[in-house]
Amino acid sequence: MATDMMKAVIAEDGQPLTLGDFEKPMLNPGEVLVKVAASGLNRADLVQRRGAYPPPKGASPIMGLEISGTIVDTGEGVSRFKTGDRVAALLAGGGYAEYAAVDEGSLFPVPDGMDMVNAVCFPEALMTVWANVFDRVNLKSGEAFLCHGGTSGIGVMALQMARLAGASKIYATAGSEEKCTLAKELGADRAINYKTEDFETVIKEDGGVDVTLDMVGGDYIQKNISVSKPDGRIINIAYMNGFTAELNFAPVLMKRLTLAATTLRARPVDEKRRIRDAVEKDFWPHVVSGKIRPVLEQAFPVADAEDAQALMAKGGHSGKIVLVW
Ligand SMILES: NC(=O)c1ccc[n+]([C@@H]2O[C@H](COP(=O)([O-])OP(=O)(O)OC[C@H]3O[C@@H](n4cnc5c(N)ncnc54)[C@H](OP(=O)(O)O)[C@@H]3O)[C@@H](O)[C@H]2O)c1
Structure with a gap:
């Protein structure tokens, strides 16, 4: 294979995922080239695969929103990171590949002693939770917090971050008793099995919440409004x-009340750098110390990407599903 080619996970219409040949990404100013060790799965990948969540302009058409690996080249103007650094990164696309080009402002340094599979569990979830729960709707110490999908890739970080930020009472919803137990280990004071209990009844009886993080929508929208305290915020x-x-x-x-919604993927690189900087200041020290821990469901060899996505589609998982190169 020519040196400017690499392997990537190819999604052809209706076919199982396979490994194919793809051009290695070129570096723009401010970007580094990462030799990927692990690629994180996100539910958005499934949506992209069925054609409903196209990559933003300029992003790679390859699936994958986060990676960990080692920097093998740096573009013009890169100042903080260098070849050989171990990094975890947020991407707008291109993560299911052997190499990825990443803006320097979307990188985190992988702590000494942390392996790459654990490292890839953090970037997308930490940045999404910070951008929404802390930046957009400003969860403060002493406030009550509700996290739907408490054991999702996003939820497992949201619960740990809210606990460290001093939330007074943390509620989580999850779809089994086992997942409720995990949600409590991660910081939930009360985990609600949404298949057997009604979160609206439980939380209203308890006095309500200040901030709700929701990914469910539909009939949850009215219920989220119902369980909000005065001046509450729903994101x-x-x-x-x-x-x-x-x-x-x-x-x-x-x-x-405030009703809000945002996406991370299409934001400009400067905005992502601002979010990375805030996460690195407020929460990355807790990743380094181990107070925020990765939650890994399963790591698959990259050749088994189809099985990995099938596991996510089935929905039995907690935390992250990862592809290993
Ligand atoms: N806007 C953004 O910037 C942004 C960024 C990242 C992710 N997201 C979105 O956030 C969501 C989570 O992403 P992910 O990668 O963490 O996916 P994931 O791990 O597959 O999580 C999906 C979660 O939804 C939960 N869920 C489904 N129906 C529910 C219900 N009726 N009540 C409560 N929880 C329910 C599932 O819980 P059970 O398994 O327990 O049933 C599961 O934990 C996805 O929709 C993704 O697209 C958005």
């Missing part, structure tokens, strides 16, 4: 159960 990062709902907005008005 959606997805609407897995539907973008539409018929809503009664009276409690939004009367309780002075």
Whole structure:
């Protein structure tokens, strides 16, 4: 194979994922080239694969939003990181590949002694939670927090971050007793099995929450409004159960609520650098000390990417599913 070629996971219409040949990415100013050791799966990859979440302009068409690996080349103007550094990184695409080009502002230094499979469990989830829960709706110490999908790739970080940020009471929803147990280990004071309990009833009886992180949408939108305290904030990062709902907005008005939603992927690199900087300052020291731990469901050899995505699609997992190169 020519040296400017690499292996990448190819998704052809209706076919199982396979490894194919792809051109190695070229470096733009400010980017580094990473030899990928591990690629993190995200639910967004499944949505991209079925054609509903195309990569933003300029991003690689290859799936994959986060990697860990070693820098093998640096582009013009790269100042902080150098060849040989072990890094974990957020990407707008291109993570299911042997090499990835990453803006320097989307990199984290992998702590000494941490392996690459554990390292890839952090970037997308930490940055998404910070950008939404802490930046956009400003969860503060002493406030009550609800995290839906408490054992999702996102949820396992959100619970740990909220606990470290001093949330007064943390609620999580999850789909089994086993997942509820894990949510409590990660910081939830009360884990609600949404298949057997109604979170609206439980949380209303308890007095409500200040901040809700939701990826479910649909009929959860009205219930999130219902469990919010006055001046409460609800942030959606997805609407897995539907973008539409018929809503009664009276409690939004009367309780002075904020409803918000954001995506991370298409934000400009400067904005991602701001988010990386904040995560690195506020939460990365807890990754280094082990107070925030990775939660790994399973690591698959990259040749088994199809099985890895099938596991995520089935939805039985907790935390991260990872591909190893
Ligand atoms: N906006 C952004 O910037 C952004 C960034 C990253 C991720 N996301 C989105 O965030 C979501 C989570 O991503 P991920 O990669 O962490 O996916 P994931 O690990 O597959 O998690 C999906 C979660 O949804 C939970 N869930 C499904 N139905 C539920 C319900 N009715 N009530 C409560 N929880 C329910 C599942 O819980 P059980 O397994 O327990 O049923 C599971 O934990 C995805 O939709 C993704 O697209 C958005």
